[in-house]
Amino acid sequence: MSRFKTARGKQVKAINTASLPDIVFMLLFFFMVTTVMRETELKITVRVPEATEIKKLEKKSLVSYIYIGKPHKVLQKTFGSEPRIQLNDQFATPDDIRDFITSEREQMDENDQKQMTVSLKIDRDTKMGIVTEVKQELRKASALKINYSSTKKIVDKRLLKK
Amino acid sequence: MARRETPEINAGSMADIAFLLLIFFLVATTMNIDTGISRLLPPMPEENEEQPPEIRERNVFVVLINKDDQLFVEKEIVDISKLKDLTKEFIMNPNDDPDLSEKRPETVDYFGEVMVSKGVISLRNDMGTSYGKYIAVQNELAAAVNELRNDLCMQKFGRKYDDLDPLLENENDLIEAVKKVIPMAISEAEPKVTTK
Numbered sequence: 329m330s331r332f333k334t335a336r337g338k339q340v341k342a343i344n345t346a347s348l349p350d351i352v353f354m355l356l357f358f359f360m361v362t363t364v365m366r367e368t369e370l371k372i373t374v375r376v377p378e379a380t381e382i383k384k385l386e387k388k389s390l391v392s393y394i395y396i397g398k399p400h401k402v403l404q405k406t407f408g409s410e411p412r413i414q415l416n417d418q419f420a421t422p423d424d425i426r427d428f429i430t431s432e433r434e435q436m437d438e439n440d441q442k443q444m445t446v447s448l449k450i451d452r453d454t455k456m457g458i459v460t461e462v463k464q465e466l467r468k469a470s471a472l473k474i475n476y477s478s479t480k481k482i483v484d485k486r487l488l489k490k
Numbered sequence: 491m492a493r494r495e496t497p498e499i500n501a502g503s504m505a506d507i508a509f510l511l512l513i514f515f516l517v518a519t520t521m522n523i524d525t526g527i528s529r530l531l532p533p534m535p536e537e538n539e540e541q542p543p544e545i546r547e548r549n550v551f552v553v554l555i556n557k558d559d560q561l562f563v564e565k566e567i568v569d570i571s572k573l574k575d576l577t578k579e580f581i582m583n584p585n586d587d588p589d590l591s592e593k594r595p596e597t598v599d600y601f602g603e604v605m606v607s608k609g610v611i612s613l614r615n616d617m618g619t620s621y622g623k624y625i626a627v628q629n630e631l632a633a634a635v636n637e638l639r640n641d642l643c644m645q646k647f648g649r650k651y652d653d654l655d656p657l658l659e660n661e662n663d664l665i666e667a668v669k670k671v672i673p674m675a676i677s678e679a680e681p682k683v684t685t686k
Contacts, residue, residue: 349501352508359515376526377625381632385524447524452622456615459624467534476625477526 371407372397372414377452378481385475390443392432392471394425396458397451411454413462422461429469449477527628532678549591551580551611555627557618570626577634581607581672600667601646610675635674643668 374397385391395414399407413420415428433441446466450459466474553573554562561568563576583590591609598604611631615624636651643651643664651668654661 345505349505349508352505352512356508356512356515359512359519363515363519377622379527379625379629381527381629381636382525383528385526388524391524445528447526450621452620452625454621455617456619456621456624457617459621460615460617463531467531470533472531472533473528474531475524475526475528476628477524478625478629480525 368393368395368414368417370395370400370414371403371417371419372399372412372451374449374451375453376449376477376479379476379478380481380483382478382480383475385445385447387443390436390440391445391447391475392429393447393449394428394462395449396454396462397449398453411451411458413458422458422465425462425465426469429466429471433471443473444471445473445475446471447475447477527625527632529628545608545610546592548589549608549610551577551591551609553611553613553627553631555615555619555623557616559620559623561623561627570630573627573630574634574637577611577631578638580611581609581634581638583607583609596670598667598670600664601671604671606671606673610677612677612679614679631676632674635672638672639668642672 372395374395396411397414398404398409398411399419407419413422413425415424420428429446433444436444448459448462463474466472552562552564556562561570561573563573568576580590583593591607593605593607595603596606598606613627613631639651643649643654647664651665654665656662656665
């Protein structure tokens with residue numbers, strides 16, 4: 329006889345699972361509310377650099393993104409392997425940036441327009457030439473608040489003490 | 491009329507459906523917060539604008555990154571680990587070295603009359619410099635200024651500069667005051683073209 333069999337005569341009552349859907353729904357709503365769907369599909373690979381002096385970007389509605397990096401492996405046949413700029417869903421040239429900034433600005437409230445921030449998500453292996461071009465275009469479009477997107481670098485404290 | 495009893499709807503599969511949706515959202519959720527180094531670009535110069543005043547040689551701290559990602563500070567090759575200390579020394583100039591930045595007296599709220607450095611960091615890079623290196627240097631320069639501000643804040647107010655909240659009005663005043671005493675003046679020249 330199996331030792332896991334319950335003692336004879338004692339019937340184990342099934343646990344009431346009626347509240348299980350409620351719990352699951354609660355979790356579901358939490359995740360539904362917090363989820364931010366990715367708006368743009370990246371056609372390039374971006375490994376942003378690491379830094380220690382970073383700040384959080386508040387208010388996502390004020391932020392526009394410019395991506396620079398090498399096209400994905402699959403796309404390299406058509407677009408080459410040189411770093412490219414991506415705005416929204418398409419590849420772009422530096423000349424397109426001004427129109428992009430204008431259209432992004434139009435989508436914002438008037439009060440928010442001054443606070444508009446451009447987040448530059450740039451691959452760490454990109455050459456500065458293209459980055460500088462983009463920065464010049466941003467200056468021309470007078471989108472002066474920028475943020476060099478980077479992730480937190482974990483510094484080994486033991487190395488610092490030396 | 492005979493009352494017909496409505497059969498109870500079986501809600502047993504409700505949990506399954508909810509689980510399915512839950513798992514979908516769990517997978518689709520990205521909770522990452524965007525972080526990065528914030529900078530303010532200088533506005534485009536207007537055409538009839540006069541030339542900015544000349545800055546004396548000793549007040550300019552030249553940081554240059556060449557196309558091979560080598561770092562030059564004041565024309566000497568320097569390892570990036572030393573950049574922070576060199577920058578701090580340049581700004582503070584504790585021994586009044588004639589080669590480092592000058593200071594001018596200025597009255598700032600909360601501090602009274604203090605000596606403020608006139609130094610400007612000139613960051614130059616080449617077209618061929620890698621972005622990773624550029625950010626590493628920007629980061630070191632920011633770290634130098636932040637450490638100085640932290641020290642000053644610790645001395646004066648007994649708390650760290652990073653902990654001050656710009657959303658609170660009185661703390662924002664403190665931040666502005668500290669920024670005046672230790673300004674972060676980074677000037678970025680347009681890069682020279684030496685490589686394709």
